[in-house]
Amino acid sequence: MRYKTTLVNFIKWIARSWSILSLLFISVILFGHIFGNEGFMFNSKLEFIWFLFFPIGVYLGLIISWKLEGVGGLITIGSVLSFHLLSDSKFNIWIDGISFPGLLFLVYWIISLYPKNNLH
8 A cells, every 4th residue: 555655646746857857948949939030920720730739739738737737638648649640740759758758647646546455
């Protein structure tokens, strides 16, 4: 029983720590994109939709995950999957690495649903 508590806490704090780094990284990207030489322009409506899924959806999902791990994790993973499906983008270490805490939050949420006496 102690093992489960330790594992659950470990997953939660890895997810939270990684999400802080992801949120900071996304913030830097957004700041540079908005205030850089490019301005805040999109070449098409599709680019705008991609932008809503990544980075905006991932960003919001990671923030929500701090309070509602399951909901935030689903938003994060759903956003990155939607981004990949709509953009025909393959695995990208940066995009998927930034989004990985969403998966950890989901794992934490699923494990924490089980009563303590059912897992050892």
